[in-house]
Amino acid sequence: MASAQAVSTAQINGTVKDQGGLVLPGVTITITQTDTGLVRTAVTDDAGSFVLQNLPVGPYRLEAMLQGFRTFRQTGIVLQVGANPTLPVTLQVGQLQETVTVTGTAALVETRSPGIGQVITNQQVLELPLNGRQLTELIFQAGLAAGGASTAAAPGANTLNTGTRNYPTVTVQVAGGASNGLTYILDGGTHNEPFNNLNQPLPFPDAMQEFKVETSALPAQYGHHAAAAVNAVTKSGTNSMHGDVFEFLRDSKLNAPNAFAAIGPNGKKRSDGLHRDQFGGTLGGPIVQGKLFYFGGYQGTRINVTPTDNFRFVPTAAMLAGNFSAVTSPACNSGRTIALGAPFVNNQISPSQFSPVALTLAKKLPAASDDCGKTLFDRLNERSEHIAIGRADYQANNAHSIFGRYQFAHLGSKPDADPNQNPV
Known part of the structure; x- marks a missing residue:
């Protein structure tokens, strides 16, 4: 079984040749993550091949150098979670100080994995509409998925009878499998609940970098479950400070009257008194440039509703x-x-x-x-949801790095009460 670290990161491989198609051993390959300055190096073997492993997801720049040849540089390389793309490199005869630069902006095509799946990118995570900002619903973008029950603090959510799941999440069935037939991995660690093998909550959208859903012909590292695998990676700090603040508000006073609302004693339609407020923010950046980074975020949800039916x-x-x-x-x-x-x-x-x-x-x-x-x-329904996440990354050197992450998620509700706050 592959290590947890290998699953949550990416790797890149390739073969270096000259203009005549002959392989070149001894070429120094250097890859640099442009956001953090992380550098990894490798040297091609006798077959001209190289492999760079355990690379955090994100944008990269690759350089290939050999005496007697021009330096090859490719920018705009994007590595996605669990990817293992092949990058062919061709060196041209010339001075080492001369550089041939290739520029790209898209993710490299995956050709080595037998799995069929789709990566939900950071742009999709942030911009696709989500009911309650529940990330698990984006699994439907990969196809072959059907919805299950929910414990999220969203209007109309069903109660999931699966024990003491007092945190916000949604269950999904993929490829005809059961809700507990999916492997969930977050930052390389198993993210299934031991009690019932269902998924634990994913971070909120602003704290998620990307995730990949594989729905068929799963690789060996996902051997725990047969239906599908969800491999997610949280955001981390970079050499520049970044963050955001958000709030989403729904209130019955801002809504049009419900055509099917019950009629009260005064002959007017009764309001459900809905007030739903979702707020939070994130912040990440460097503690030591190129060495130590931090990232943290919080999302809170408050919902008060009084069903009138x-x-x-x-x-x-x-x-x-x-x-x-x-x-x-x-x-x-x-x-x-x-x-x-x-x-x-x-x-x-x-x-x-x-x-x-x-x-x-x-x-x-x-x-x-x-x-x-x-x-x-009327029966007042009050629910609250809290999701907090913190992460620190340390790059000891070009060969060793370590990170730690903590996530807290809780879903709470008050006992049913009448409009005067008296327990029913």
């Missing part, structure tokens, strides 16, 4: 007077007529037979809005 049935004034004719009529029973059983006649019960305790409790109930005893009521 909750209803229950309570005793009507006629029922408390002993008359059950209305509630047994077809209008209250889907077109069926029912009758009270013996010894009661004509759907009448003497109030003297009612329990005094029940009558006392009935006085505490809201009044019925129709002859069937139906009453509408």
